[in-house]
Amino acid sequence: MRLPALLLVAVLAAAAPARGEGPVSVPMRVGTHPDLGRVVFDWPRRVGYAVEEEAGRVVIRFAEPARIDLAAARRPPRNVLTIGQDGDAVAMRITPGARLRHFRLGNRIVIDLRDPAAAQPSAQRPPERAAAPSTGVARPSAEPSAPRVPTPATPTPERPAALPQAAPAAVRALSEPSALTAPPRPAAPVAAPIPAAPAPNPSPALQQDIAASLPAPGTTRFRLVHGAPGIVFDAGADAAIAMFRRGDRVHLVVDRAITPDLAALHGHPVFGRLESQPAGDATVFSLALPAPARLAARRDGTSWVIEATRHAVPADAPVLRAAADAGPPARLLFTGGNPGQTVAIADPATGETLLVGTLRQPGPAVLFARRLPEFDLLPTMLGAAIVARSDRLRLRALAADRLVLEAAAGAPLGLGMQPGDEPPPAAIAMSRLLELPAGPVPMLLERLRAVLSSVNATPPLTRGRFRRDAAETLLALGMPQEAQAMAAIAFQEDPRSREDPRLLLAHGIAALLSGRPGDAQGIEDPRLPLRDEVTLWRALRALSHGQGTAAALRGSAPLLLGYPEALRARTLPLAIEALASGGEPAAAASLLAAAVDMPGLDTARAMLAEAEGRATEAIVILERLATGRDRRQRAIAVRRLAELRLTAGTIDGAGAADALEQSLYAWRGGDEEVALRRRIAALRIAAGQGQQAFALLDETRRLFPDHAAGLGAPLQEAFLGALETAPPLAAATLFDANPDLLPAGARGEAAVRVLAERVAALDLPDRAAALLRRAMEATEHGPTRAAIGERLGVMRAAGGDAAGTIAALDASESTEIDSALAARRTILRARAMARSGARDDADTLLVGLGPAGAAARAEFRAEIQDWPGAAASMAEHLAATLPPPSAPLTQEHRSAIARQAAYLALAGDEAGLATLRSAQGGRMEGGALAEAFGVLTADPVRGVEDLPRLQRDLGLARLLPTRLEALRAGSQVTR
Incomplete structure (x- = not known):
């Protein structure tokens, strides 16, 4: 039994192209599931392999030399006793009676060891099929929930060298606008079938040619569609299909076992790499088709025509609606399609069980994804696809137009949905990146507990995807601070998580909702794919920074209506308020109407009424909110009431400032409080209360050092107002403490002059002179310094201090002053010189001035x-x-x-x-x-x-x- 397998492995190794790289390093991962143990070899590329099974021992041999990382072997999975490397092979000792199953997922080779047959109910063990001779086409699998793989000791060789070369062509075809972006057109004719028989009495040579052109008996021929990137196949008039995406691959499920003839597709840039895999009484086809390309299906008689396209789903496309049925028992109903058979397969992305509901007619698809504790409802292109996280789930056709997802034995299904609980079409049609679970709080908490258990059972360097699921669940629960912390831990533990678009977006959203917009840079990361959800959060982040416009939010805001309840309650009011106050009242009104009776929208209603000119109605709503218990709504209501009453003239600027100051402590922190403080200061300056305005802005500068640079202009304005309106001695003290705030130019000079005169009027000339000297020393602006020095000289001259006059002029010399100031300074110097006895020199100075x-x-x-x-x-x-x-x-x-x-x-x-x-x-x-x-x-x-x-x-x-x-x-x- 071993010799043929060894010979085949040797042949494959000899035929493999020389890579010149030496042995490849291959990570090995293990996992324990309720009824099986799993070992996964994560190859960097697709290679052939062979599996040998002996009594209590399994040996895996690969077509290329490799260094297997056996670090995970220290904790073997279920049904595995030991794992070791035997030369170029990996040997495993297994528990007696364990059943072997092996298959491939992309580049990964998966080995499953199921529990002994005695531990399985007989109803769950379908009869084994007799091995069929190899025909180059995979045979149906005995396991309905997983792909069929070669029998033990049968190798899986590498694909011929000519086929992998088609991959770049397929990618190029998807990126070419002419390939998939042509406008919709009438159904293209399919290739004409080859006649079953030629003209009467054909020659023997012609009979041989016709026989060679006909498909092999029992096969289904796949042909290309003329004039379009598409294929056609005839699996029977009642054949039903389903189509859905997992990652960069699109999967087509046919509800019957067929043997496909794909020879006509070889070399095609899109469908040349179509792969097939039997799945019990069904067949699964897989095709590399990166987003946003998708597949569209239509009927041509009894045949299915599958076309690749880049066009979005039309707004009027039929939808397979998922709605909760309260029961009893509770279950999930899918309506709107003509169901065929239901199929259980292995999830191509994770290996979990996937329940697929096929449809006999094209059109209806599930557009909106839901994540619940027991299952995930995937978005599809046709039919329904459900990731089963519970062993008790069953999907079946209930009638000619319905599918039902239910729990076994009539138990209720935990849906977390109510009848008719479905987002509006505007939200369903939008593209998303996050996979946010929906459901009541207890079910979301149970899901969070299960995800955290997976985190604890996974090695630290591979926990990123589980922590991402936990972060999304925390967001769905309305716990952004915890979600941000979970994402941050993922970034620290698993380096690959830093490249995960979903985790980057989840972290950015959590930071933004936590009031930390500076930590929300992940929303702007260029690695995020272009989705409506990404556009939405980028618009919200820009508005939180006082940038952007509400128009950027208008198109994507309806997506919030499809969010889980707790997250929707936190985000939808913010979006509607931004639209109402940003000049988009029509969009705000539309969202309000769709939100119906959702709590927390009274502030948005008041802002919309104000935007639409219904000021009286807005004041009534805001007065009620100003005495309410919601802290955020109360703070906003107090502020907007003050502004409305100021506009109406019922209060003056000082009264509005007093009212706004009362709301300062109702909602603290962030850009919002800084903006409010600046508004209060502006009102107080306009009301002649410069000293209060300066005190408030000076406190703001100390409390919010990150905003200090932006407070320079209003702080100087308040400083000048305080110098002019505060009591003279208080103003002088204020100037002594903040001389650097004196603005350069005529305005700063005038303020100091006025202050000095006010102080001198109190019969404090020395104090006034000291103030002028301090101002002169503090400014570096030449003209301002010279003007203040001239004023100080005049004050010294008035006291009879000729030497002090000349010293003040000497200390404030500048070559940048105008002629009028220069003349005044010269005359003042000449008078001081004359007073000190140098009359002739003074006269000479004056003669030099001419008429001045x-x-x-x-x-x-x-x-x-x-x-x-x-x-x-x-x-x-x-x-x-x-x-x-x-x-x-x-x-x-x-x-x-x-x-x-x-x-x-x-x-x-x-x-x-x-x-x-x-x-x-x-x-x-x-x-x-x-x-x-x-x-x-x-x-x-x-x-x-x-x-x-x-x-x-x-x-x-x-x-x-x-x-x-x-x-x-x-x-x-x-x-």
Whole structure:
């Protein structure tokens, strides 16, 4: 018995292409199930193998040399005593009576050791079929729930070298738009069948050719469809099929055992690698077809036509609806199709039992996946597919239009569904990435317990998929913090989990719902496939950061209606509120209508009413929520009530700020609280409460250091408001503590000037001067520094401190100032120099200013009683500053003209006075200055008739010194 197998293995090894890599490292995994032990060899590529079974011993030989990782052999699975490597083979000692079953799943080779036959009920042991001679086509399996594999000592050789080369072509065909994206068209004609017999009396050679072209007796011929990527086969008028996806492969189940003839498909870019596997009284076909490509089925007479397409499922496509039947007993009904036979096969993805309900007519499919503790309902392309996690499940056709999933012996089935509990069509039609289980809390907790048990029974480096299932279950339970922690542990334990799109998305969603949007980067990971679910959460994350628009959420938000109840209750209100406040009231209203009486939507209703202009209705709802028990809704209601009343004018900005401040402690943390604090500060600044606004923003800066950079502008605004409105000493103290907040430019300079004057008005000149000096030292902006220094110099000069004036000017020198400021600083320096005795140097400085320093030079000449010189300087000043005759004079101009008249009078320049009177007399208008100007420029007394005028002028002359003193510059001058 051993010799033929050894010879065949040797032939396969010799025929295998030389890889030049040496022995391959092959991981081995083990698992224990209720009725069998499993050993899996995870090869990196597909290889041939042979299995030998002796009394109490099983030997597995591979077509290539390998180094088997036997680390898992320390804990052998059920029905296995020991596992060891014998040369290039793996030998296992098994328990007496254990039944061997082996098969292939992709590149993996699976060895199952079932319990002895005595432990199985006789009804579960179907009779073994007689071994049939090899025909190149796999024969039906004796096990209805698993693929049939070669009998012991029969090798499974590698596929011929020509076939694997078709894989890249298939992938290219799926990526070509012309291959699968053509618009739907009428049914393409299938290849014409070959005639059963030629013309009468054919020649012997022709008879041989016809015989060679006909399919072998008992086979079903598969042919290509003309003009489309599709195939056609005839398995009988009553043949029923089902189609579903598992990973990157699509599986086609036919409800009868057929022997397929696939020769006509060889070399086709899409269907050239179609594989078949018998499954009891059914046949399973598998095809590599990456998403989003899918298969569509139609009938052509008694034949089935299967076409590959990239088009999404049409909105009006028939649906195989799954609805709970309360019973008794409780069960799940599938309606909307014409059921054929039900088939139990091994799940191509996990090896678990898969219950498949086939349909005789094309169309109805399950579009919405559900995960329950006892089973998973898979999305399909035709028919129904259920992953059975409980041994008591049974799927059968109940009538001509219904399938039923029920528990054995009439026991109730734990569905976690209610009759009619199904998402609306808009949610069902959307594509998903997560597999979120649905059901009541006790059932979800039981599922979580089972998944955690699997985690504990699995080696740490392979726990990623179980922790992913646990994270999804925790999300379904509305426990995002726990789900995020579970996903984080998976990332740490299993390096492969960091590449799992489902786990990346689950972790990002959990972080976002936990109030940690900074940890939700997984939602934006480029490795996530483009699904409606991914688009939904990316839009929600963008809105949580104050970015994006509600329009991006509009198209995918209905998907939330299909989420488990606890998760839906957390997410749907957020989406509707974002739509209502983001300018999408129609989409928000549609979601509200679909949510019916779901709790927690009152805030959304109020926001929608506000968006639609129904302010009174919104206020009524918000007033009720403001006194409710829900903390989040109460906080939002208080805030929106304040804004609505401010808009309506029933409260002012200060009142709105007070109301909003009361809601600060109702909902803490995150971007939402920072935004609220900024809004309160803005209202207080507008209401003249700068000190309160600054205190609030300063606290915000300390509590939320991550947001400190974004608080710079509002903090400076509040600081300036506090300097202007707070009590002088309090404002000065505030400035001393935060000089760095003084903004550069005219506004900062003006604020410091005002504050200094307010402090000086309290008879605290030294305190005011110290404040100006601190402000001057704190700013690095040249013009601002020079302006503050000039103001400090004026204050020092007013106190008679010439040296302090010059020191302030020296400390604030800048080359970036404008000419007006430069002139004021030079004049101030010249006055300080004159006060300190350096009058000639001061006069030289003023001469250098030209007309800008003429007025100051006139004062200097008047102080030394050089009246002609003072009059000349003032004439230069007037020539440079007086407006044209057609323009009116300002108070400053009239004062300068009156001073010029005084200087001319004191100099005895009658001609100059006459010229000044004729040029400017008509422009002086009325008032004290006009009267003084009239006295100074009047004609001399020439007779008795001038005596009344002289008497009047003498009366005015008595007041002239006082009036002239008022004409001096505002700053002090030397005496």
